[in-house]
Amino acid sequence: MPSLLTGSQLQTRARHLITHGRLLLAVKAALAAGIAWWLALKVPGVAAQYPYYAPLGAVACMYPTVAGSARQGFETLLGLAVGFVIAVPVILIGDVSVVAVAAVVALGVLAAGMPKLGAGQDWIPIAALFVLLLGGDNPQEYSFGYLIQMLVGVVVGITVNMLLFPPLHLDGAIAGLKNFRDTLALQLSDMAAAIGESWPPEHEEWSQRESRLGELGQEVRSAVQLADRSRHGNIRRRRHQRDLTADYHSLQAMERIAFHVQNMTEVLAGAIWRTPEATPLPPALVEPLGEALGRTAEAVADWDSEGSKMTAAEEAVENLMQQITASAAAEDRVQATASLGMDLRRILLIVRAESGPGSETVDQNAAA
Template identity: 30%
Template sequence: METPTQDMDVRWLYTQSQLKLREILPTNKTFDVIQISELVDPTDFISPNSVVLSVGIAFAETPDGLRDWAHRLADAGVIAIGFGSGLTFPQVPQALIDASLHLGLGLFEVPREIPFISITSSVRDEQTRRAGRLQQELLLEQERLNSIAISGFCETIPVEGRLVAERTTPLMEKIRSPAVQSDALQVFKSALAATVTWWISVNLLHSQLPFLAPWVALMTMQFTVYHTFISGIQTAIASVIGVGLSFVIGTYLDVNVWTFGLAMVIGLIGARVPKLRAEGIGIATTSIFLLASGFDDQQPLLYDRILEILLGVAVAIAINLIIFPPLRDQEANMVVGSLDRRMGEVLQKMADELAEKWNIDNADEWLEEINSINNDLEKAWHSVRFARESRRVNPRKIRIREGRPQPTDTSYESNLTRIDEGIAHLRHLARTLRDTPNIDSDWDPVFQQQWVYLMHDAGALLADPNQEIDPIRDRLSKLSSEMSEDQQLTSKKWPIYGSLLTSLFHLSALVDDAVATRKAEDKEHNS
């Protein structure tokens, strides 16, 4: 497990009295990353300038192997080691102390009652505090710069003011999101289509009903090119039927309250025709426009009204086809990715709370968040269907495909199916913890610490697949093997621990799939 920091001093850890860390070998170096590892050779997963936490499980039978282990860590750029006592070893082995002294590594002891997650959580909280302080300083600087700009002295803005511009506020992040940008672009295109058709109706066609073509254009404009085509056809047919109905009633029955009501009834019945259901209401609304605007003046202009309807449809389709035709793959990718991230955050939250004291209220909160993710899964399916439709009849699809590979329908569906399965396993895990009596006070300490680490690592990988974390499934298999050899576990504990291990094993398989998929997508994107 890896927790990024902001260039923190190892000595800061010793000032946190609640952690009860005991310094053995001092160091003045700063670290960038704090990691947990129980591998014999973790060098492939270790980052430079890191602190490594371990209880030495891999060296339970061969304590002298800690010398070579320390050398490998030093070669990988580790600056300090935190060793947990009271589990595998009653105290920090002398072999590790001698090797760390020889290599110039910092070394401290973590007492048994302090879970490693308490250390990583303290680091993360400090990081959040420092980031909040920096954000506050930036906000103050931004207010100062705004004051300077309002005063008309923009030339006095210092170089450090560029830092404010480079910081993206939550509001700007939301504005830059594909969904908001697509919506804003759609508003612009709808307004443009209505304005263009109105101008043509007034200045070129000299229409007596210049609102008809803009209204049809607004009815036609949709969020995808394909849907705009379909909507345009349906709107044109419905509106032409409405024009014809108005002229038939006005010509042969005269316009009065009874014939107006008859036109509405016929129009609304026509709106229920399956092929016109989406835009069929246009039959009734077009009849309202023509019958209520003075039918005697409109009667000779049947073909003009039809021309205006076709104008509105044609302009809407042309604008949506030419001006940045919407392609929703990026939005769908973000929605699918956010579900993975939220599942990972739930796993990490569960691990953090299980490492400390927790109660049923915590489990209820987990289940509430899991149900929220499940509800958003339905929205994700909608976004995927939307993305699939946006690629149909879209000229941008060809241009973008030449630049980079795009996700296929199969990849979307496989990702969402995987997430659906992950939600089921996550819900089962939370319910097992909630419904098992006294599990919070009857943990086996070795199982608790290692299983919670693995859960946190699985969540971290799911939230950010680019992290370098030891393989989860291999460590789970090792934990299962070690616990099966523990003769002190009662028959009551094994079914519970077996269920927890199985749920986490299934989740780790899905995590591996998610990591492989995201890395493959990144590779294709960068190629």
Template identity: 30%
Template sequence: MLRPPRFLARAARASGPEREAVIQAAKAAVAAALAWLLSRWVLESPQPWLAPYAAVFLVVQVTIYRSVRDAGQQLAVVATGVVLALVATLLTDQVVVGLAVVVLVGMLLSRLRMFGEHGQWVAVTALILVSQAGPEASSPVSAVVRLAEIAVGAVVGVVVNMLVLPPVYQRDATAALTGVAGRLADLLRRMASSLREDQEARADLAHDWLHRARGLADEARRARDSASWARESLRLNPVRRRQRTADPAAVLGPAADAVVEVSSHVVDLCEATVDAAEQQDEARADEDETTEGGEPGLDPLFVGSFADLLDHLAAAMEEIRDDPAAMSPQADRHPPGTGALELMSAVHREAAQRLPGSTGEVRAGWSVEGALLNAAQRAVVDLTGRRPGSSE
């Protein structure tokens, strides 16, 4: 019982999804009323229900570009439903038979690519006309009027969505992107701190890191989708012309792509850490088995250097969090992750000195260290566009 008042209170208090939902609902109501009135005045139609139907359908689209794009599809969908109802009622005067025919044919026609994701409304429109319009559904003149109602509703819906508080989602996209970048940075710093403290991977923490990393990877992909919505919301939008809003494709697009790629590599890091922790647990459980040439697990020297590398990756995520434009190709500065790139080269040199060919030592931890380094290197490359040790 308290949810609706709380929802409205949040909508009135601050900008957000609640306010956006209220605005879209109000716009749909206005568009429906205007479409009905215009159809009554211009077309003199006694029950012009198709006009508000088309208007609401287009207003509830989340961007102006999508409203304009879908206007053609919506006209085609409803017009096909009107024609289908006309043909069905001309062929038979039995309502039951007509309903069966329009539903069967309409559902088959709905699969045509030209109707996009709205094809099911062909059958719905024809069904309503056959069941409610009665003899009028078999009149060609009535069918033409219905088509005109759809056109009026489509025009009203597009105009209302374009001129009345047109939706812009750049702020939501920025908040989603900076939020996930900050949480990735926090996870990386927690991993670095734990590795320094324990000098090994703890199984309980490693599994928790992996769970969080997978959740953040999903969140990063949603943030990239939000950046795409932000870009689309400015297409055909008069707000952009008045306020000269920056193109989110240039500001948020590169940052969103980088965060998605880094989040997937953090998942790989966590999976490798889980492997290391499980190897160490197995070694402790069976004290009689030892790895030839030394103790299994991660080398303490590697752990220290790798923890520093995680901190540098966290710093890169924090830089994106504070300024997503840092990843833009037009940014006049070093890209985030430059410090990690330099440290990555040093870690590679240290790892090479401890290879079996250099010392003769063989440790089980080398495979895990290699997996960790590979995942970290891919993250660095995605951030900087350069590989460790490259001269450019």
């Protein structure tokens, strides 16, 4: 039988479940909608006739970050106001008709093209159509009640999002940066292994990973940007501090390294399979090239320190460059190897500039 979980393990698993991004957002949206409905029933005046818009406002502004929730709520209210302004004159001109419906929808869609409305763009034609069809004889009162109840829902939604486990999304940035670095090191290591195999190498996975490096860089940049946005207006940021400026610097460095690794992947794949006659690797350079690739992979994986791995990689690359010079003097075709050597040298310059104590500040307890 499997062993029973301890109280601490159960608490940890429960915390991970509760703070899971999508589940947490669903719980907060449900809670905000319920509170908004309860408050909407107590709103006095004409707005009391339209309580169902308050839960709609709460859901409309729910967003993975606090600042994003506030922005989305404001943009939604702004879009509604524009829709009301479009619909009321059409109603005053004549009764509800096919022409009136078509007119407010057309004007609403046109107005939705205005810049900087964000989430409010989608609400403009909807609000205009609702006012036209449901406003009846008092479109101004309907518009006022609709807007007030939506405002109640937006305020509730923002408040709930701010107070109930506001997510920081730091773990995604931390994991993404580590995965990016590990993938770059793996690519260099796989190329070093291919150099040491009988030619042509049996496995080709590394040669097909070139586009994935670019995609991974974009994914990690999105994760770091989300973590940055999630700090704004977040009451938990003081407990879970992280230097995202340093993360951006690390990301930029990894993106530059990825550029060189992609170039190396293309050059080496060409030398092995595509144009081996035009861009050969001289036999005398195979061993020093493999050594330089392997040592550079270790240096990239050991990003956070300036230890022996970095020194060994620099020595291996310099040895490779010397061997290239000797082979060139012997009139060997060294263009492909020289290109690989220059990329390795640039990678190590980037790592040397970015590595060292204090280059990363990691809060392993940051919330997802």
